[in-house]
Amino acid sequence: MSRPRTVHRCRACEAVTVRWAGRCPACGAWNALVEEAVPAAVTPASSRPGRPAGAEHDLVAHGAAEAAAPLSLGEVDLAGGAPRPTGIEELDRVLGGGLVPGSVTLLGGEPGVGKSTLVLQLLAAVASAGRRVLLVSGEESAQQVRLRAERLGPLPPLLRLFDATDVTAIAAAIGDESPALVVVDSIQAVADPAVNGMPGSLAQVRACADLLVHLAKSLMVPMILVGHVTKDGALAGPRALEHLVDTVVTVEGDRHHALRLVRAVKHRFGPTGELGLFEMGEAGLGSVADPYRLLLGDRRLGASGSAVLPAMEGQRALLVELQALTSMTSVGTPSRRSAQGVDGGRLGLLVAVLENRAGIPLRQIDVFCSAVGGIRVTEPAADLALALAVASAGSGVPLPPDLVAFGEVGLTGEIRQVPHASRRLAEAARVGFRHAVVPESCPAGPPGMELLHVHSIRQAIDLASGAVPPA
Numbered sequence: 001m002s003r004p005r006t007v008h009r010c011r012a013c014e015a016v017t018v019r020w021a022g023r024c025p026a027c028g029a030w031n032a033l034v035e036e037a038v039p040a041a042v043t044p045a046s047s048r049p050g051r052p053a054g055a056e057h058d059l060v061a062h063g064a065a066e067a068a069a070p071l072s073l074g075e076v077d078l079a080g081g082a083p084r085p086t087g088i089e090e091l092d093r094v095l096g097g098g099l100v101p102g103s104v105t106l107l108g109g110e111p112g113v114g115k116s117t118l119v120l121q122l123l124a125a126v127a128s129a130g131r132r133v134l135l136v137s138g139e140e141s142a143q144q145v146r147l148r149a150e151r152l153g154p155l156p157p158l159l160r161l162f163d164a165t166d167v168t169a170i171a172a173a174i175g176d177e178s179p180a181l182v183v184v185d186s187i188q189a190v191a192d193p194a195v196n197g198m199p200g201s202l203a204q205v206r207a208c209a210d211l212l213v214h215l216a217k218s219l220m221v222p223m224i225l226v227g228h229v230t231k232d233g234a235l236a237g238p239r240a241l242e243h244l245v246d247t248v249v250t251v252e253g254d255r256h257h258a259l260r261l262v263r264a265v266k267h268r269f270g271p272t273g274e275l276g277l278f279e280m281g282e283a284g285l286g287s288v289a290d291p292y293r294l295l296l297g298d299r300r301l302g303a304s305g306s307a308v309l310p311a312m313e314g315q316r317a318l319l320v321e322l323q324a325l326t327s328m329t330s331v332g333t334p335s336r337r338s339a340q341g342v343d344g345g346r347l348g349l350l351v352a353v354l355e356n357r358a359g360i361p362l363r364q365i366d367v368f369c370s371a372v373g374g375i376r377v378t379e380p381a382a383d384l385a386l387a388l389a390v391a392s393a394g395s396g397v398p399l400p401p402d403l404v405a406f407g408e409v410g411l412t413g414e415i416r417q418v419p420h421a422s423r424r425l426a427e428a429a430r431v432g433f434r435h436a437v438v439p440e441s442c443p444a445g446p447p448g449m450e451l452l453h454v455h456s457i458r459q460a461i462d463l464a465s466g467a468v469p470p471a
């Protein structure tokens with residue numbers, strides 16, 4: 001593709017675009033674009049360092065932004081930089097209030113977890129509030145998107161769909177439509193014809209994201225790029241985008257379970273660590289105000305091998321049931337250690353500590369452990385509850401049903417303190433738990449919650465099973 005010798009500058013706002021349009025994509029002024037020779041000072045993003053030679057786009061470059069001069073921090077204009085609520089409360093919580101104009105958010109998650117469903121609901125919410133939005137669907141056909149959207153609710157007329165994969169066509173459509181929000185589903189499906197490589201290749205993903213990010217900034221339109229993550233966490237492309245975008249939001253959850261955890265792992269406009277909870281149902285993703293029902297609703301009280309952990313997911317405490325089952329290892333086979341939703345390496349370590357420091361024989365025993373509800377618990381604070389569940393499974397003695405436990409287990413069998421003790425205890429007390437096995441240094445809990453302070457795993461097992469009364 002040859003480099004254009006001219007660009008078009010808007011008489012109203014000085015924005016520069018490669019292709020002529022009746023309406024300025026930046027400010028919306030009609031018949032304001034005037035052709036002029038390519039000036040040295042305004043370099044289309046396509047010829048910026050890092051962009052492959054020959055990649056030309058109808059990119060809008062804003063003259064004023066390009067010629068920015070240093071200024072005092074206090075002079076920075078904050079107008080227009082405030083987040084705008086999306087209308088989906090759990091998402092706004094994760095985003096620190098909503099989407100910031102001109103910001104680019106990468107929405108990552110495994111295939112099938114619910115990314116397309118979430119963005120469709122988000123677009124419908126914004127469109128229903130009277131703002132024009134654009135969904136670029138490079139992955140699903142227009143018919144598929146419509147059918148899914150109809151299942152989720154009425155079709156708002158301001159929800160516009162563009163079934164395309166060519167990033168230059170997408171950029172032009174964004175300019176023409178002037179939407180209040182753009183979603184590209186997915187970044188791995190779009191391609192730049194001027195760049196070598198298949199859609200989804202690193203070069204393509206980077207080139208397309210680079211173009212779209214510049215477009216979002218120059219048009220001040222918030223943009224969401226959907227990116228698939230593979231099971232082993234390799235974001236085949238999207239991870240390479242994390243530094244390009246302002247915000248990285250992940251959707252997690254087991255596709256065989258209803259619960260979905262949405263969190264910001266990078267956020268330039270607010271804190272990370274906020275957790276949004278959704279439940280996948282017949283009509284898409286619904287907000288979960290109280291995850292207690294989903295996570296502990298079907299718990300069998302009085303069963304051995306079950307312990308409840310007040311886990312921290314970001315800034316939010318969630319009560320998660322950890323289960324263990326032990327059985328004799330078949331003759332001639334090595335003992336199995338199976339972990340689902342908990343860390344396998346951690347389980348191996350805890351089994352060794354239980355054997356060597358607490359005298360629980362597990363050598364010829366298979367140990368199976370899982371976190372219930374499709375949740376993954378990897379924090380060291382889960383050690384104590386997991387060890388208690390294994391010990392309870394081994395002895396057949398159930399733990400009291402109103403007991404929670406948290407603490408890190410060290411190699412000498414000592415129980416170490418963990419962060420957010422008060423928040424964990426408050427959540428446990430809120431839903432009716434009355435006893436907590438905690439590290440010795442743990443501060444006092446809320447009213448009605450009796451703390452059993454322990455310094456070793458042996459002591460924890462004895463106290464929790466009621467073998468000795470608390471001191």
Ligand code: TYD
Binds near residue numbers: 109116280282285
């Ligand atoms: P999807 O949003 O397509 O996932 P992603 O874009 O992350 O690949 O979600 C797909 C799954 O969600 C699919 O297995 C069906 C399920 N689903 C529901 O259970 N209810 C619904 O209302 C919708 C739209 C999807």
Ligand code: MG
Binds near residue numbers: 116185
């Ligand atoms: Mg999808």
